[in-house]
Amino acid sequence: MVEYSNTGSKDTRSGFGEALLELGKENPNVVALCADLTGSMKMDAFAKAFPERFFQCGIAEANMMSIAAGLTIGGKIPFTGTFANFSTGRVYDQIRQSIAYSNKNVKICASHAGITLGEDGATHQILEDIGLMKMLPNITVINTCDFNQTRAATFAVAKHSGPVYLRFGRPKVPNFTSADQDFEIGKAICMTEGTDVTLIATGHLVWQALEAGKVLSGKGIRAEIINIHTIKPLDYDAVLTSVAKTGCVVTAEEHMINGGLGDSIAQLLSREYPLPLEMIAVNDQFGQSGKPEELLEEYGLSSANIVEAVERVLARKK
Amino acid sequence: MPPTSELQKIATQVRRDIIRMTHGAASGHPGGSLGCADFITTLYFGIMKPDLRNFTMDGKDEDLFFLSSGHLSPAWYSVLGRYGYFDYHELGTFRMLGARLQGHPSTHEKLPGIRVASGSLGQGLSVAIGASLAKKLNNDSHLVFCLTGDGELEEGQNWEAAMFAAAHKVDNVIAVVDANGKQIDGPVEKVMDLGDLKAKFEAFGWVVIKMDGNDIADIREKMLLAKVACGKGKPVMVLMKTTMGFGVDFMLDNHEWHGVAPNDEQAEKALAQLEETLGDY
Numbered sequence: 001m002v003e004y005s006n007t008g009s010k011d012t013r014s015g016f017g018e019a020l021l022e023l024g025k026e027n028p029n030v031v032a033l034c035a036d037l038t039g040s041m042k043m044d045a046f047a048k049a050f051p052e053r054f055f056q057c058g059i060a061e062a063n064m065m066s067i068a069a070g071l072t073i074g075g076k077i078p079f080t081g082t083f084a085n086f087s088t089g090r091v092y093d094q095i096r097q098s099i100a101y102s103n104k105n106v107k108i109c110a111s112h113a114g115i116t117l118g119e120d121g122a123t124h125q126i127l128e129d130i131g132l133m134k135m136l137p138n139i140t141v142i143n144t145c146d147f148n149q150t151r152a153a154t155f156a157v158a159k160h161s162g163p164v165y166l167r168f169g170r171p172k173v174p175n176f177t178s179a180d181q182d183f184e185i186g187k188a189i190c191m192t193e194g195t196d197v198t199l200i201a202t203g204h205l206v207w208q209a210l211e212a213g214k215v216l217s218g219k220g221i222r223a224e225i226i227n228i229h230t231i232k233p234l235d236y237d238a239v240l241t242s243v244a245k246t247g248c249v250v251t252a253e254e255h256m257i258n259g260g261l262g263d264s265i266a267q268l269l270s271r272e273y274p275l276p277l278e279m280i281a282v283n284d285q286f287g288q289s290g291k292p293e294e295l296l297e298e299y300g301l302s303s304a305n306i307v308e309a310v311e312r313v314l315a316r317k318k
Numbered sequence: 319m320p321p322t323s324e325l326q327k328i329a330t331q332v333r334r335d336i337i338r339m340t341h342g343a344a345s346g347h348p349g350g351s352l353g354c355a356d357f358i359t360t361l362y363f364g365i366m367k368p369d370l371r372n373f374t375m376d377g378k379d380e381d382l383f384f385l386s387s388g389h390l391s392p393a394w395y396s397v398l399g400r401y402g403y404f405d406y407h408e409l410g411t412f413r414m415l416g417a418r419l420q421g422h423p424s425t426h427e428k429l430p431g432i433r434v435a436s437g438s439l440g441q442g443l444s445v446a447i448g449a450s451l452a453k454k455l456n457n458d459s460h461l462v463f464c465l466t467g468d469g470e471l472e473e474g475q476n477w478e479a480a481m482f483a484a485a486h487k488v489d490n491v492i493a494v495v496d497a498n499g500k501q502i503d504g505p506v507e508k509v510m511d512l513g514d515l516k517a518k519f520e521a522f523g524w525v526v527i528k529m530d531g532n533d534i535a536d537i538r539e540k541m542l543l544a545k546v547a548c549g550k551g552k553p554v555m556v557l558m559k560t561t562m563g564f565g566v567d568f569m570l571d572n573h574e575w576h577g578v579a580p581n582d583e584q585a586e587k588a589l590a591q592l593e594e595t596l597g598d599y
Contacts, residue, residue: 053455055486058478058481058485062440062478063447063475066445067444068448069448070447070448070450070451070452071448073445073448074376074452074453074455075452075456076452093441094475097436097437097438098434102424
């Protein structure tokens with residue numbers, strides 16, 4: 001089994017900020033907008049380097065989203081930055097009409113997604129954003145797992161033509177994917193090969209899945225771990241090829257069970273290849289304050305929970 | 319600019335188109351469309367005069383127009399068709415299955431002339447400001463026009479946009495407010511009294527010019543004044559007084575014609591008041 005090691009924990013949002021600055025240097029059409037969260041979004045370096053291409057929108061996200069749509073008319077590539085809650089739920093209609101339906105080349109970049117936002121609690125811990133965004137035609141939905149992948153994804157979405165929702169997080173988390181990786185939108189990454197169970201994870205829970213894989217390996221269970229960074233369009237072939245080999249699936253995500261990655265996988269499999277499936281996700285409830293690692297445990301999203309889910313699904317397979 | 323009488327002829331045909339389109343579709347929004355017909359006609363044929371040889375989504379090196387109040391699509395589609403963006407006979411497909419002329423404007427069906435979807439209210443001014451920022455970045459000295467309703471200003475996003483435009487000195491946008499004083503549930507002042515819009519926008523840092531939107535001579539004069547006011551560090555608003563249903567006596571100033579199509583008899587009665595100046599589609 002391939003071993004992944006943490007090369008030093010970093011926040012995913014810093015990967016975004018670093019890439020955004022580079023993009024500013026590479027492409028004069030890249031512009032950025034922020035709603036009073038420039039430091040939190042790690043957009044300050046871009047704002048300082050390219051003040052004429054950075055638009056401080058104040059605490060007015062609806063206006064920011066529609067201005068971004070307008071900036072594309074004239075060939076700009078706008079990157080909007082605010083927390084995931086304010087990037088989606090608060091501005092759903094603006095995204096729906098001015099960006100998705102109008103098919104505008106806006107990159108909606110969202111930090112502080114999910115339960116690991118931590119102490120700020122449920123008002124800020126959006127767990128519905130993947131569902132909200134994936135229901136909209138035209139939008140590509142990406143959820144990255146670590147600093148390096150977020151950095152690579154930021155470059156990739158700039159090259160992609162069309163609206164994108166790029167989701168990442170607040171806390172420092174293990175950085176384990178390669179620094180010089182190619183990020184191919186819509187392409188799942190097989191992290192470890194296995195034959196007993198397919199473990200499909202996205203975002204911060206990819207690391208939890210890898211940790212679970214080590215424990216499972218000690219128990220003689222060979223998990224095939226797939227890192228799905230693009231939830232829409234979903235890499236159907238990668239999922240179907242793997243499950244044909246393993247015969248059962250566990251999905252893992254830092255999102256509500258309704259509307260997330262697991263929901264997409266379940267829909268695909270019930271249509272194409274029905275088999276036992278377990279989902280690691282937040283079960284139809286709001287979050288609360290706490291430390292990120294405490295919250296992962298409290299809401300059943302830890303590596304230990306993934307191990308248990310694998311054992312459950314293996315029992316059903318037999 | 320064509321003479322006022324010429325613009326008047328076009329606007330009268332646009333009004334005929336509005337009646338025939340909404341009647342043909344048995345749905346749509348004739349009242350507000352009739353009210354803003356003089357303005358949209360004058361804007362395209364007299365003020366913006368866009369280049370049709372090369373419609374691009376980017377709209378570089380030309381003036382742009384955004385219709386925030388998307389339900390006024392009959393008026394806009396008619397002007398676009400009559401200006402030559404597409405064969406005006408296509409107006410007959412308004413609101414039909416598979417048509418490019420959707421109930422509310424969209425880019426999805428790729429109708430030339432449209433650069434963003436509108437219909438859900440309150441977003442157009444922000445989009446126009448974004449397009450204005452892009453023009454500045456591109457060193458493009460052309461202007462961006464936007465039409466919003468007065469009732470539409472009840473949407474809070476407009477005030478976010480108003481703050482932004484003044485704070486960022488977006489002085490290449492002209493926002494025109496179609497103040498007909500009517501909305502679905504009744505007079506604007508009864509549904510949600512907007513107070514003194516001129517004073518409000520001036521307090522937000524805008525230059526405000528008042529205009530009679532059903533007097534083409536006044537539209538010509540005030541829109542040129544608005545253009546002159548651009549480029550001086552402040553966004554420009556034209557507070558345009560219009561009358562809903564203008565041109566058709568039984569629809570005049572009546573909010574009940576916001577979103578109701580004329581039946582056969584009403585359409586006939588309306589068309590009898592509007593001379594066929596350019597030929598019906």
